[in-house]
Amino acid sequence: MKKNNPEEDSLLIHRAQKGDTGAFNFLMTKYYPRVYASLFAFTKSKEDSEDLAQQTFIKVWKKINSFRGDSAFFTWVYRIAINLAKNHVVSSNYKKDKINISSDAIEMDFASHANPETDLMHSQSLFKVRSFINSLPETLRTAFTLRESDGLSYEEIALITDTPIGTVRSRIFRAREGVLEFISQESTNEK
Secondary structure: OOOOOHHHHHHHHHHHHOOOHHHHHHHHHHHHHHHHHHHHHHHOOHHHHHHHHHHHHHHHHHHHHHOOOOOOHHHHHHHHHHHHHHHHHHOHHHHHHOOOOOHHHOOOOOOOOOOHHHHHHHHHHHHHHHHHHHHOOHHHHHHHHHHHOOOOOHHHHHHHHOOOHHHHHHHHHHHHHHHHHHHHHHHHHHO
16 A cells, blocks of 8 residues: 555545545554554553544544545644644643653663663653653644654644744744753753
């Protein structure tokens, strides 16, 4: 299956809008991994990401007739997913659940270190950086995560967040600046 075939998507969307669940299931199968990965980058929780991905596709099915094709289908789905994730993060249950973040929630593939002490220091540094990113204002965190974790273009982020591209660039710049400053301060404190 080709990853981005607008003609194939257009046909499937049209069929799904007419109630064809098979066509919709094909679209869901195609885009579920990308939606899940984006939600995981946003929530840092496998369970929350699975729940939100399911909610996303339920909402997409219910709203499929409102898709006009002004943007790519994935951009439209992604916007729904991120809005659900933002609402979830704001909920008090999410804040209570995330007080104790387990170390296995951080899944990054880095070269192994020579000794356990170095491994521990590396894990602690990653945790601190992730915690700092999560503490950024929601608008900066969202733009930064969409760019750095999901690799989206400024134009895609502008569409998803319904924000002018100049604002997107500014938010990403400010978030990067903050992260670099935080890392610099942390490395100074460790000396």
